[in-house]
Amino acid sequence: MAQTNAYQVGQVWTYDTAAEDSGSLIKIQAIEMVGPEDKQQTIYHISMSDIALKGASQDRINAGHLPVSRETLDMSVTSLTSNPQDFPDLDYRTGMAEWRRANGGWFTISLQDIAGVLRKSFARVPTD
16 A cells, blocks of 8 residues: 655665565665656665565675655655664766666565566576
């Protein structure tokens, strides 16, 4: 169910994950307004930790930069963590700079779906 929260830079949130991504967290790294003045959108630059590559695999990845909408956060986050220092130190600045150079878009799907997209992107092709 969608909710409305006061999001701030530095917050670490749990979110509704797929079973294989249990324990994954997101951190809000930056917040900015983009788009033409009459249609500005708030974009949240997040990092995501501990995404399983394959099923319940021990192989896990982190995503340093993912631009998302407020709707993505509202439909996905479940609780603000009380211990944000547990989040890994991830470089989001490089990805955010590339995103700006490319005039990139942003995700409007759930965080669980974004983790699924990342998993598919990193899927290994069988070598047999």
